[in-house]
Amino acid sequence: MIELDRLTKAYGGVSALTDVTFTVPTGSVLALLGHNGAGKTTAVQILSTLVPPTAGRARVAGYNVVDQADEVRNNIGVTGQSASLDNVITGRQNLTLFGRLRGLPRKQSRRRADELIAQFELDHAADRPVSTYSGGMRRRLDIAAALVVTPKVLFLDEPTTGLDPRSRRQVWELVSALAAEGVTVLLTTQYLEEADVLSDSIVILNSGRVAAHGTAEELKSQTGATYCEVTLVRRADIARVVAALADIDDVDSDEQNNTVSVRARDGVGTLSEVVRRTERLGVGLVDISLRKPTLDEVFLQLSTAALTP
Structure with missing residues (x-):
């Protein structure tokens, strides 16, 4: 569902990614790990068509991220490190707006917003301005917005940064449920426990290169x-x-x-x-x-x- 083949990205002669190669099977969760500046966010930006690669090839949901960018966007959901929400309007209005932006008719958009509010347990706050939400509620709403049209692939760039342990667990449960429904998830995180719990496989980046790739147990065995x-x-x-x-x-x-x-x-x-x-x-x-x-x-x-x- 996600394929990277010698993917490379440079900014002004400085390499952010170099010859990165890995695949993510359909319905699985891959955790992308690395220190700050290792290239995790750059990889997500390329795969979600926000920036083009300098060299190499990447395909998402069967489409080339450069030549078929529109098709890629129609099949993915993305949440960045900062929630992409309007703080002034309510949670329900945010989800309805995202539905309209994704091309859903007005009634269908409202119906989908109601479904997501129930699924993400936001009923009690659905009609309050997002500015009144806690960090965990904002993160759940942000992920819900990425699912207004159910994607084949979901990119989560450090989705639990700054959340309390309870809110982090709630996000973990959501990710596991999505994978069980066949959604392919690429997750960047700096929480190693998170990667251990959620991922089917792990890629560790070091200075823009793949340092290791395998399941958590396989990587543990490599230390010898x-x-x-x-x-x-x-x-x-x-x-x-x-x-x-x-x-x-x-x-x-x-x-x-x-x-x-x-x-x-x-x-x-x-x-x-x-x-x-x-x-x-x-x-x-x-x-x-x-x-x-x-x-x-x-x-x-x-x-x-x-x-x-």
Whole structure:
């Protein structure tokens, strides 16, 4: 449903994307990850026909984004990092307006607005000005506006930035429901948990190039290591434990959760060594275990790795 073949974009000699190639099957969710400036938004802008590529080829819903831009626009929905809503008018009026702009007759546009208001649980605020909406409500309304005419492909550019955990979960549920209905979703995000929960596959961009591509589990396996994680009774013991394990490998700590983790290249052997050293320190432990790497750890390792031009 989405195909990129050596897609390249440069601005004044500065490369934003270089030879980016990947595909997104129909009805699946792809998470596009990368640091700020990695090229995520540029990719979405090209795929949604907002800017042309410098080189390479891209097709969306079977249409070339350059030569068949009108056909692409007729088959996609897009939400950017900022909601594209009129703050003065009501939520219902916004959706009706988007329906009219998409060519729906007046009655059909109003009927579709009512359907989306119910689907996105905005009944209580539908006739209030959008300026009175919370961040989560505005984001839900913005996504609803992109669905006035159900698209084959939906582009979501960091749709949950700035939302509270409850509102973020609501957006996740919406994305999952759309994919279940056969809508293909390309999602850019900086929330690694979001990508892990929602995506069928992940592409990591680094300086405009594809650093890694696969499912979350496939990317986790690429790191080639598990981790030994120690949960301490006292936060004050974290520094001592970090110092005691520093010579093993890749030690990290999380004061909020009272944990220290170390890469366990020897698996159970590393676990046994960590147990011996913490016992010698005499610190209190809540738990000690081996675990797979988190997507955060995978992202940090793969997105900062040197890329071959």
